[in-house]
Amino acid sequence: MSVPAGAAQPDAVRRKVEAWLAEPEPTDAIALKARPEPLPEPVLTVGGTQIRVVPCPTPLAARAALHDRVDGERLVLLTELTDEELGDGILAHLSKQTVRKIDPWDVVRQVFGGVRHLDPTLVGVGRWVADALIDHAPPDGWPAPPGAVLTRDHALRSLTSELLDLSPTELDDSGLVQWSTDARRQLRFTTLSETIAEGVTTYLTSTAGRLAVPVMAAVRAGHGVDVIPLGLLAGLLWPDGADGPGEVEAAIGRTRLEPWFGGLRLTPQQAGALHQTAEAWVYRTFDSGAEGREEAVRLLRRAEVIAAEIGVTGLLGASTVLPSGFIQRLRAFADAVRLAVPAGGAPVPGMVSRAQTTLAAVEAHRAAERRRLETARMAVRLLRWLHTTDGPAPATLLDALNRQVRQDGWVDRARLDVFAGDPDPQVADAYRMLHRAVDIRRARHDRQFADLLAAATDGEAEPGALIRVEDVLDRVVQPVVDAGRRVLLLVLDGMGVAAAIELAESITRSGSWVELTHGGGPRVGVLAALPTVTEASRCSLLSGRLAVGGQQAELKAFRERFPTGRLLHKKALRAGAGAALDPEVLTALGDPATPVVAAVINTIDDALDRSDPGTAVWSQDTVTAVGDLLAAATDRVVVIVSDHGHVVDRGPESVVLPSDSSENRWRPATGPAGDDEVTVTGSRVLLGGGSVVLPWREEARYGPRKAGYHGGAAPAEAVIPLLVLAAGDDLAVPGWAGAPVASPDWWREPVIESASASASPGIASPGRRRPRRPVEPQPEGLFDLTPATAAPAPAPASREPAVSDLVAALLASDRYAQRRDPRAPLADDRVAALLSTLIAGGDRATLETLAARSGVPAHRINGTVNALRRLLQVEGYPVITVDPDGRTVHLNRVLLTEQFELEPR
Structure with a gap:
């Protein structure tokens, strides 16, 4: 309640009465210096004693009050009269025979437990602080100060905490923004006088920063619960940097936002502080769980509503959270x-x-x-x-x-x-x-x-280095068995190269499994039998020869090829409640006398009929049988293949071709091949009498519509991926080694072009395109007896001569020679390749790029980079660093030059 200047504060009167009653043998009446106006409660009860408060503008009124006092009642006379004006006759009935002053700071000392001293800077803040501390004292009293002095910070922190219903430890920027989300706790602040509200806001500015002013202004304007949405918009309306094309829209928006802050026009500093804290709140709350995400999304949507109301939706693209x-x-x-x-x-x-x-x-x-x-x-x-x-x-x-x-x-x-x-x-x-x-x-x-x-x-061409599906057992599986290792052969029916890429990434991501390739060369594939359907290609795979048949034919042929081996189809893999794999499967995997366990997994092929293979991500999470089998077969070399790939349905882009057959992607050669087809004849054509017509265009099909198809001549169907894995051992099979990075350059590396080319919106001149790095020749023979050595990474085409001079100077320096580890030295050509790659990429590169360009197997690049860091980190200076994402490596060229005393380049 607001009290006029000079009038008695009710709480001050009460506190003064409490002190009076605490005196030894108090008198029956006390006179207090105050404007003689009635209090809201004329009769007080303090400690069981009734005290009547009487306004006394004249001596006669004071005399009448004393005369009318009843037994047992005590009086408080509110008067502006002096002792002389009251006279000795009245003073004789008053405590200490004088009119006492109501010094609010005396009352403040009392309400803080009788503290003896006040911080002068607290008194200097103004009378409003004392009045507020008296009027808004909590029922249990204010917390006692830690020492004998009531400091400014302790008093104002206690007062602000009480008025905002906020813990003293939360009077910072994040606590204040969190407080703004609770409308109930804001209500008390909105009823405060202008003086107290401004004083509290000023104090909050010292604890919570510049954002306190707009936050409290929004609360007083009735928009406190919108503080976070308003803060998110503030970053768009007061952007950092030079004026942009949206400056006019932002200026209009700033004006329209003023009423939300009660007419306050934010400074850029206030807007920036509010924006940063609001965004931090969103990040923190969004990561706090489902309930927090729901609250964060609600306020994000609210910010967009406000943006529409003030007409700044065109600026929302600059927001990183909306x-x-x-x-x-x-x-x-x-x-x-x-x-x-x-x-x-x-x-x-x-x-x-x-x-x-x-x-x-x-x-x-x-x-x-x-x-x-x-x-x-x-x-x-x-x-x-x-x-x-x-x-x-x-x-x-x-x-x-x-x-x-x-x-x-x-x-x-x-x-x-x-x-x-x-x-x-x-x-x-x-x-x-x-x-x-x-x-x-x-x-x-x-x-x-x-x-x-x-x-x-x-032409019945000899395969040479080409692996056909019927050759997998002889050319891939049997050599591993001959090397003394047991094999788990996983046949993922319908898996094409694209799906195998995803699966390989999910398996090798943790580092538990290492991909192997022969001689450490690039990945190779396998050619399916024709047409590319299960009964032809899978039977040929599991038979080790061209064959047509179903599961029974596969089981018989596989048993003939590996008498002590085990072939598992879908039914055999199923287990009872609580078990991922049937106990017999686990027994077979652990049996040293079972050299080859083969398992057919139909997850991908089944999706062609009943799911959406185009949107699925094929990994251990979606093909659960793979993860389960790998977990039980860590002592086996794992070979992953398929029988064929697939193409996905193209929806309205599909082309239905005429056919006498109901097959989806092949037909007998009863008529000539059309523009989208090719006729295939020969011993590897196992259906259609040895001659079939296959569509090569992915959009084409013959039969009914499904989610995906196979049987045709498109490479997505006819090329079978081949993955070989070992549990953490890249030397598990003689002649095999850790695979290099499988992805092509364009998959992982951005296009780097000149500024002039990037700035021009038109057609670039022919000379502006960055020359492509020459394609490294790859050995065609999969099983050459001599392991391939990694070719040194070629110098990037756009590298300047000074770069090679810098690397050459490093390798020739005395300090470099001193730092080389004689026990496990990092080869100079590898150091040169790593540094050249970093420099060519603007002193940064991803781990995959470093591995690919320097000839390091993918699973060894982390260790190689760590070795490079140790080599170049003189006296702890971070010449080589890795981003927190764990993927991007940085070179500090200045430190490299300084630490190895190289000439600046």
Whole structure:
């Protein structure tokens, strides 16, 4: 309750009476210096004693009050009269025969437990503090100060804590913003006088920073619960840096936002502090669990509503947390993708860089939806692939198969995400354009593969280094057994190269399993039998020869090939309640006398009929049988293959071709092949009398519509992935070694272009494109007896001569020679390759890029980088560092030059 100046504060009167009654033998009346106005409660009860408070403007009124006092009652006379004006006759009946002053600071000492001294800076704040401390003292009293002096901070912290219903330890920026979310706790503050509210706000500024002013202004204006949404918008309306194209909209928005703060116009510093704390609250609350996420999302949506009310929705793209900001960034990214995919051909180089830049903005958004973000990343990868030069057509079927394993299978993986698309029409349109451009190039590759497949099959060509499905047992499994290792052969029915890429990543991610390749060379693939259906290709795989049949035929043939082996189909893998695997399966896996255990896993093939293989991520989480079997077979070398791959249904883009058969992707050769088909004849054609027509175009089919299909001549169907794994031992099989990074350059490395090319929105001149790194020759023979040595990483085409001079100077320096570890030295050529890669990438590179460019097996790159750090870290200076993400390595070139006393370059 507001009390006029000079009037008695009710609580001050009560506190003064309490002190009076505590005196030895108090009199029956006391006179207090105050304006003679009635109190809200004229009769007080203190400690069981009734005290009547009487306003006495004149001596006569004072005399009447004393005369009318009843026995047992005590009086408090409120008067502005002096002792002389009252006279000795009245003073004789009063305590200490004088009119006492109500010194609020005396009362403050009392309410703080009788503290003896006051901090002068507290008194200097003003009378309002004393009045507020008296009027708003909690029932249990104020907390006693830690010493004999009541300090300014202790008094104001106690008062503010009480008025805000907030713990003293929470009077900081994060505590104040959290307090703003509770409307109930704000109510008391809104009823305070202007003086107290301003005083409390001033104190909060010293504890919570600049944001206290806008927070408390919003509370007093009735918008306290919107403090966090308003703070999120403040970062957009008071942006850092120079004025941008949205400055006019921001200026209008700032004006329209003033009423939300009671007419206060925020300073840039206040807006910045409020924005930072609001965003921090969102991050913290969003990560606190389901309930916190729900609350954070509610306030994010509220911020967007306010943005619409003040007309600044066009600025939301600059926000890193608002959902609409993510959509706007994603649309800006889509615009960049659209520009990078002109209708007539390959993307414009400068526009690919722009797409990469806009993708970084999408990735920086905290509310980014994981699936949509991943699709955007795949879109950029496809742009980079389109940016590479499409080389000459493969000369052999092996060349075409290797292209599917090492390049086009990765394209297929990314293309599936882009085909699945985005719910936003603007983004979907850009993805549609990109997918169409990728399809044009992929269709050309598919046709080349199909033509080579038909020619090799018709000519009964010798396989040479090419592994056919019927050769897997002899050329992959048997050599491992001959080396003394037992094998777990996993046959994932329907798994193509794209799915195998995902599966391999999920298996090797933890480091428990290491991928092996022969001689440490690149991944290879296997050619399926024709047509690419289960009864032909899987039976041939498990028989070790060309054969057609179902499960019984497979079991019989596998038993003949490995008499002590074990083949498990879906039914045999099933277990009872509580068990992931049947006990007999576990027994077979652990039996030293069972050299080969083969398991057929139908998860992917089943999805072609009853699920959506185009959107599934094939990993140990989605193909659970793989993880279960791997967990039980850590002492076996694991070989993962399939019988064929698959293509996904293209929906309205599908083309239904005429056929006398009900098969989806093959027909008997009763008529000539059309433009989308190829005729295949030979001993490896196991159905249709040895001659069939297969579609090579993925959109084509014959039979009823399903989620996916197989049987045709597209490399996505005919190329079988081959993965060999060992539990943490890259020397498990003689002649095999840890696999190099499998991904192609465009998958992991951004396009780096000149500033002029990136800035130009038009067609770049031919000389602006960065030269591609020459493709390293790969050995064609899978089982060459001599392990391949890693070729030194070629110098990046755009590297300046000074870079090689710097590396050469390092390797020749005395300090470098002194620091080399004689027990396990890091080879100079490897050091040169690692540093050259870092320097070419602007002093940074991902671990995968370092591994690929320096010839280090993928699973050893962490150890290699650690060895490089130890070698170059003179006196603890961090020449080499790794980002917190654990993926990106940085070189401090200045420190490198200083620590090894090299000439500055």
